[in-house]
Amino acid sequence: MKNFFSIGEVSRLFHVKISTLRYYDEIGLLKPAYKDKQNNYRYYSTEQFERLDTIKYLRALGLPINKLLDFYNSHNADTLIHLLKNQKTEIDRKKRELELIEKKITRRINKIQDAVNKPLDKITKIKLPELRVAYLQHEYILGHDIEHSLTELRNDLTIKEDIFLGKIGLSISVSNLKAHKFDRYSSIFMILEDEHDLTPSVITLPSNEYLQIRFKGSHKEAKQYYKKLLKYMKNHHLELAADSIEITLIDYGVTNNPDHYVTEIMLPIK
Template sequence: MEEKKYYSIGQVSGICKIPVKTLRYYDEIKLLVPQIRKETSNYRYYSKEQLITAFMIRQFRSLGFNLKDIKEIISNNTMDYYLDSIYIHLNEIDAEIAELEKRRRENECLLERFIKGQNYLHDRVDEEEYKIEEIPPIHVLGSRSIIKSYRNEEVSLERWITINEEAVNLGLEIAGPIYVTFHTEMFGQFFSKDCDIEFSIQVKEDPSVNENIHSFGGFTAATAIYRGDYENIFKTYIALKRWIDENNYEICGDVMEEFLVSPIDTANVEEHITRIIVPIKEPKGKKKPR
């Protein structure tokens, strides 16, 4: 009868490319217990079958399996269980890839927004610039409520953080900035009174995903860029309203603000960039804007 061959821990380490320290750890957690252990020297010896098991462990580890799952695979030791485990693991990998791709898109979106804000800072001019723009249709996650004794200069950091966290907790993909819509007459938000306000954030998902997601945009607007400390934005509102009137446009919707670089993005108020958006329509016979 052929004598059964055993391998020392050093031999297993060399053949399977597993550090000795790791093999000792596998012994401690009962993942791979050597078949022979000499009590006097504590030397470990592994059988041929255990050598194969050691290689399997290394292979599954290299594929991303955790030790708990590997222990289950080895314990069951059937091809059917191997196949099921690999199918499950592939699904987990696909989910991880999808999450990483989502994170990349969100990072790209944030980068694009900050670059846009930085361009407004670097390209600033002494004279205010007003534009007529088409606001593209998007989807936003919104939260609308009556805020008691609201004053516009009192930046609602908590509400901005809350709407951002709500999107994250729902697993939504953030696709753009935060918007604040004032469901009141123009300038109403600047007086200390109850104000109907909606805080929203652009997301990729559509309204079928969540009841608080709705469409936004798809209209013509007069816009102005405000740079810096938010408490002085009132002057830009007045100037934009005057420009709208001088060019014979009519306001036809609620005023909103888009925060390209907001107070929850940076504490440096000099770098805050807000776009004021006023929905408008052209009366018949309107002259070209000056």
């Protein structure tokens, strides 16, 4: 029976790259049984197969190389138990992280589908729960560059997650709405998702009823829809309760075609 196997044979038997086996040799994780002094070829004994199997198993569990070296330097059951417990803790953390990402993806899908399928140019009355909003108090005049202000807002937040932080919106103050100054925004904000921790710049808007309208286009086309909402409010004897909420639901982050943009305006009422 064959007792020694070349590095190429071990690579094929265990489906491990030759470069990986060479690396394991260099760092002392798995040294070959002997090297041919003439050609420097590496040869492995069958006794090393179990060790390579264990290395593959632990690597499949996500253990980093330095932890494997720690284990083989001590090579006892207590060390392995400790490593596996730590790895289990890390896997639990990653599971929670993936569950959060899954929830965000589902929410994002639902929001995009809702924006695509909901009728446009129709005023509806809705009630929203409390909204957690990160404000950047910054007057913005339509047509000015908004990206720098948005970067300031993101940097101001202490939120670590980069995935779907929340929708960016604009707000027109009650006084400007009443004066029909629809091109002058009082603030830029981000509506935060439930999972984000509170930061000093975050406030909570109370649950309230809103008049909502969605239209094709972006902020540049909003003026006529503000007029439409205010006219509806007057005809139905409603009053403004607070500043507006204006969000582009589908924009250049979703599509390159401006004809497919969808923007939403919501006016809180009392």
